[in-house]
Amino acid sequence: MVITANNPDRKTWLNIPKNTDFPIQNIPFGVFLTRDDIITIGTRIGDYAIDLGALHQLGYFEGIALTDDIFLQDSLNDFIADGRKTWRAVRNRIAEIFDEKNKSLQENKEHQKVILFTLDEIEMQLPVQVGDYTDFYSSKEHAQNVGEMFRGKDNALLPNWLHIPVAYHGRSSSIIPSGIPIRRPLGQKMPNGAETPVLGPSRALDFELEMAFITTDANHIGEPIPVAEAEEHIFGLVLFNDWSARDIQRWEYVPLGPFLGKNFASSISPWIVTLDALEPYRTTSPKPVKEPLSYLKSEGKKTFDINLEVAIQPDGKKETIVCKSNFKYLYWNMSQQLAHHTINGCPVKSGDMMGSGTISGKEKDSYGSLLELSWNGKKPLKLKEGGDRKFVHDKDTVILRGYCENKKVRIGFGECSTKVLPAIKPK
């Protein structure tokens, strides 16, 4: 099926801002609470949120095989499980409905009243119920930087890194949508030079600039997914801030990996931009330093040119952009990640989330965490307003943004924005 929704020349009859992240070529999917406190699945064009449940009830998806309640749900899991053919048909249809040449909904004000919402009338929710969340570690620059800080330049990359898209399991229950504030976590830490650990608020709270992909029901237990088929099982991408408490993490992480240093909160942007929408922005990954084993060999353009940035906004002050990076810098692509994840038969399901790992580039202003940007606090980062930062302060808001662009169309992810509240007092 041709992705007619991607037609770069299409215009919509909706009045939308120039340079929006959400032109009619984007058509992402999300879940929101409406002004009537009803939860529904929707899409977004410009600054309009569109209720897909209402569109469906009014017959606008006629001819596409969809169950009656597919959009009247509190997560996209069932819709995603319907598979790529369905996602594509629905996106194509939405593009037609809002095409300036289509008068059907355009001239039906009654229908518009129940279908269209302004952004201040809705509240975005998590788009999926995440069954399992895995976080990769696929930026060579990030792994190199962190390794260099803790083990020195010569031993920075561990021996397995160039052979394996290294990953670990994260916690699903603490994934939250953009806009929900987090509390600075309490935790056990071992102060430098001390002999016994202490309990207290993290003093090294950090963001990690990541993206995450959302999967469909991909395989049965015991069945690997071949690398060449992996993209068939990927629904789309979101911005992902993998909050990290470096001091808690440092003390706890041997030998079983990060745990409480990560699982207090992870923030995502609420609109899932489909892989279909990103199609025009395909590009190649960095050339492998070592040849991967055959199950990880990936041909062609299997990554995407997505510009990324991070801003820190101190309370009541102007923001400073502290990092500019790109999704295409990642050494391991999503196909390799999914092939590796399932080579042992591990089952991947609809709504599962896979984080990329911190996306750092080669340049110093492209590092995707304060740990790297301030070189573990040794070189505090100067903000335009609000002082300097070794790590994130209370009441700071950290904002991730991302977009693709070519001569004709810009497709964006909106924001993943999270404010940090002070820690609670330990009991």
Place this chain on the structure above:
Amino acid sequence: MVITANNPDRKTWLNIPKNTDFPIQNIPFGVFLTRDDIITIGTRIGDYAIDLGALHQLGYFEGIALTDDIFLQDSLNDFIADGRKTWRAVRNRIAEIFDEKNKSLQENKEHQKVILFTLDEIEMQLPVQVGDYTDFYSSKEHAQNVGEMFRGKDNALLPNWLHIPVAYHGRSSSIIPSGIPIRRPLGQKMPNGAETPVLGPSRALDFELEMAFITTDANHIGEPIPVAEAEEHIFGLVLFNDWSARDIQRWEYVPLGPFLGKNFASSISPWIVTLDALEPYRTTSPKPVKEPLSYLKSEGKKTFDINLEVAIQPDGKKETIVCKSNFKYLYWNMSQQLAHHTINGCPVKSGDMMGSGTISGKEKDSYGSLLELSWNGKKPLKLKEGGDRKFVHDKDTVILRGYCENKKVRIGFGECSTKVLPAIKPK
């Protein structure tokens, strides 16, 4: 509310085997498929599976606040979310219904026909939909043994171990019930002395003798659970085999912990034995070597005396019991684990699962994994029938069992039994 279900003198009118794991004092909870292919929540007394959905529809739970469909579900998550008061009331009522003095169901053959099933008429399912699964590492003997093998005796326990109930996140999607066979996993391994890794079936497939506890909705994001309140949020326990591929794990696990070496399968026993049922078997944990921080200080009898064993049964041969251990050997108890898990505000939900980590004792025959029993393959274990074992062979069945016992009553967990099938061929 008194736990009248635990009355040790109560007898049932059902005809049940002597020394069953499931006397009328147990009353565990599980989910099964009936002869009519209907999924329901049930309990077990002796060798009878009891359909709680049918009991409820026929009015046997009158007076207890339960929604109509609470037992007509494919998981216990909603029932568990109802909280301890409800679990206790339901268990007490079931004990009354099957008490030999109660003639109501005893004399109603029509009702019995839809309520009672023999074990060969049903198929056990996973009892909960596991949202998040965490695996602890709470046996000092196990951590010591593994540390000694890989880092030598003097550096066996890492510096954080005596201060933190170390844990990592596991994969929920590959948790399976007893009886489902697993495939030997494929994976990337670095052979000893080699310079490049290879892909192939694990040659070091291992079991890990663990137990796991199932939680209810315990806290909101940002709210720690005090150690003294932790047990209020624990529904019950199952046997847990945390399958491990040591060769895959060894190559992949630095620096972010175990991943594909673990997430191909984890097996659990299908009946959740409630903390209420285990009440008579409370005991104390080992004396702490170092005083824990105040948020981890746990007073009184906060663990349980549960005898555990592991048997290996080669294909068509008699089994050999290879390990006898006890849940009470664990250094960190469940209350400490849950307090630690939430000290940073990590939310814990109904149906989440927390593995204990491999439960090893001091004696050599109490080690809870083949890695320890065969000392990393150096001392192969001799079976009564079927040769010896460094690690698990194809077509071996590994069986975990567990029970509590006092003078009057024995409460057991049944079995967690899993057969290993050969690896598939890599594509």
